[in-house]
Amino acid sequence: MRRIVITRIVSMFGVLMLLTLAIFLIQNVLPADPVRSYFGRNATAEQLEAKRQELGYDKPIAVQYVNFLGRLVELDLGTSLRTRRPVTTDLADFIPATFELAAASLAIAGVLGVALGLLGTRRGVGTGAVRLVSVMWSSAPTFFVGLLGILLLYRRLGWLPPGGRTSNTLEATSTGFLFFGRLLRFELAGVWDAARHLLMPATVLALGPSVAIGRTLRGSLRDILRDDQVRTARAKGLTERAVLVRHGLRNALGPTLSMAGLQIGLLLAGVIVVEVVFSWPGLGQYLDQSIDRADFPAILGVVMVLGASYVVINTVVDLLQLAADPRLRSQR
């Protein structure tokens, strides 16, 4: 058991190193010259050379990589060309908003996914319909669903706001933990307001992952419900619901969890587009604006944060699975 956990964590660090190497190579080998873009077009040769030496760009590439790792450990991701602030400071500003959106979305994806999976195990007409809806959902680009939602739920029906995090204009661009902050302070009206703003973007973001979770759950439930233990449970007179929840769901949890882990990765990529559609002031919008201005340090910073979260989350999910299912411990 301990050996598996250690192997898993070591391999996580291996993948993280690969991520940093990829980003380092993108930064250094590709044509964009960071020093030139820092100064703009009118820099003198001396200025460029001095900055190059200051940043260590004249050293051999292996040395540069080690220096790059050193700076990463010190949380130094360079200076944004657009905001002229350290990228780390920018990221720290925008992470809470994205975290709230992703967390809300994950909760919705879990609920929707389990509902879809359970519906799919029913026999009869329902199965085909669930399958149809699943394929349709996973075929729609998030930004398309987003703008349909805005047109319908805001423009036509006026039920939900079209974007942003709050109706309070003073806090309109707030990037902190708005929802959780209000929740902790028991400002009920504020919590309601923040939740209304969260609902549409989080649901749009959750659609794709919920389908994947639902499919995996349905697949493993189908196998498990054919098991002898389920027949025994039914034979001893348990209600169908008890069979499904206690014998089915519990055993189907493992594969579903690992799919959920993978889906968090998808969610972290999808959050970028959703934030742009719903003017959500988080990492995605920051990234979009950075792309428009070719702000490489900022772009690579966001990719680093989202990418590293993806790798770490998947490892945690794997370890959770180990804890939940003793059978996995003896394998490998």
Place this chain on the structure above:
Amino acid sequence: MTDTQVGGLESDEAASRGQAAARVGRLSTIGWPERVALVAFAAVTVALVLAPWLVGAGELEIVDDPFRGVLDDQLLGTDDQGRDVWARTVFGMRASWFSAVLVIAIGALIGGAIGLVAGFAGGWVDTILMRLTDAVLALPGPLVALAVVAATGSGLRNTLLAVAATWWPWYARIVRGQVFALSRRPHVEAARMGGVGRVRTAVVHVLPGTLGPVIVAASLDVGAVILVLAGLSFLGLGSPAPAAELGAMTARGLTYLFNAPWIALAPGTALFALGVVANFAGDATRDLLED
């Protein structure tokens, strides 16, 4: 993709030519929805090849005043520049569809080559290549592709290469699994004993057997790649500005969402339609080729 059977032994049967005919005969074993999906896939492909002759206007041509409504003079109105939205949408669909196919082809080629070498060489070559594959698979592909495109500068070629560069690991795993299983089959052993060279054995006697699972995986991937490319294009990382690209068109149309919703809705709906056709056709291909 999780449903794809890796290491199955059935597929080398598919390699023999007599069985290939039987596969086509199995068309009768799949249901009508699946047949419709396969026909739709073929129809979309043909229609998009012929697109320039099917729409009246060019993708950059200014045909009328800006913001003309749906069915005013043009089928889907005009955009903020007075270009024909229907024509641009069709050209955008064409770009999406064939870009996705190209990305998957490149990914399958890279992955296939790595998988073939790993599975056939075995030993430390296999270990190193598969560790590398697993590591790349553990990275968030679309994000890495985004970083590469942002750094190399946007442009269709860069975008396609960047996505393909992160899309090969699954194919490497599938092919490697197949090769591993197939190279222990009698016909491969016979070839080896008959003095056929290693490379020839790999390419002529083993590679064809891996085709089935690769085609299934590829067909299931088309919809996903269309969406990833559309997302990059939406963020401004596809073809540069005037080109007709569905993601970028939707992003531009967002500005006019309440006054001229068709500008964003037309390309969005087109993407959705392509995704649905691709995903249903992928499911149908799986039903057809797998037991």
